[in-house]
Amino acid sequence: xxxxxxxxxxxxxxxxxxxxxxxxxxxxxxxxxxxxxxxxxxxxxxxxxxxxxxxxxxxxxxxxxxxxxxxxxxxxxxxxxxxxxxxxxxxxxxxxxxxxxxxxxxxxxxxxxxxxxxxxxxxxxxxxxxxxxxxxxxxxxxxxxxxxxxxxxxxxxxxxxxxxxxxxxxxxxxxxxxxxxxxxxxxxxxxxxxxxxxxxxxxxxxxxxxxxxxxxxxxxxxxxxxxxxxxxxxxxxxxxxxxxxxxxxxxxxxxxxxxxxxxxxxxxxxxxxxxxxxxxxxxx
Ligand code: MN
Numbered sequence: 001x002x003x004x005x006x007x008x009x010x011x012x013x014x015x016x017x018x019x020x021x022x023x024x025x026x027x028x029x030x031x032x033x034x035x036x037x038x039x040x041x042x043x044x045x046x047x048x049x050x051x052x053x054x055x056x057x058x059x060x061x062x063x064x065x066x067x068x069x070x071x072x073x074x075x076x077x078x079x080x081x082x083x084x085x086x087x088x089x090x091x092x093x094x095x096x097x098x099x100x101x102x103x104x105x106x107x108x109x110x111x112x113x114x115x116x117x118x119x120x121x122x123x124x125x126x127x128x129x130x131x132x133x134x135x136x137x138x139x140x141x142x143x144x145x146x147x148x149x150x151x152x153x154x155x156x157x158x159x160x161x162x163x164x165x166x167x168x169x170x171x172x173x174x175x176x177x178x179x180x181x182x183x184x185x186x187x188x189x190x191x192x193x194x195x196x197x198x199x200x201x202x203x204x205x206x207x208x209x210x211x212x213x214x215x216x217x218x219x220x221x222x223x224x225x226x227x228x229x230x231x232x233x234x235x236x237x238x239x240x241x242x243x244x245x246x247x248x249x250x251x252x253x254x255x256x257x258x259x260x261x262x263x264x265x266x267x268x269x270x271x272x273x274x275x276x277x278x279x280x281x282x283x284x
Pocket of ligand 1: 058061063068105107
């Protein structure tokens, strides 16, 4: 029998200000305790009520030693980096960016035609051996993300696999699962997750239950160990992002947009920034 995962922690996301004054709902951020190894941060940007003025965005900033995963559901993020990459992450798209030894980029959220901005950013750690690797992008457009229907529930598979349907994001050190699950009312959804992987779900609309506990939105659910996760709905639908990955079990030292393994490596990153040697190729 599959051992169902119980709930370890329910997190109520907190409002934080980041970038040039962007309001975000943060479930957790990087911390030396590394409680959610290999995951470092989960942010939800959903500030359409009340409407803000001009969106300030995230002017040029560095990253080193991590991956940032941006998933948009409405509006878009204009993106430009120090390696000459630029583009738009529009509704339904995912950008899985492996910063490796370093990128300098700007991320500018913009309202969509319906005047809303709605999306998520997850930070995934890199193992020590890959922290200074070559930066890499996996840009996945909405149409490339497979949609799997199971028991009346619709699952967009971004990374990982369900019933042989494979997500397009690949070759990530954390062996991640990243799925957008839309549950119908009066349904159940169960999914196997390797027992040594960290597993969490971010409920962002509707309500339901998991392991006999009531869930509402927005809410981050951290699961105990076990072999599978199970969700159920009653009269309301529920939509959530299901995330899992293999922990690296390495010490981390976070400092702003860098997450390294030692304090010396953080000092090196700051020194590289100062000297202009942070990015190996052309600057922004
Ligand atoms: Mn960034």
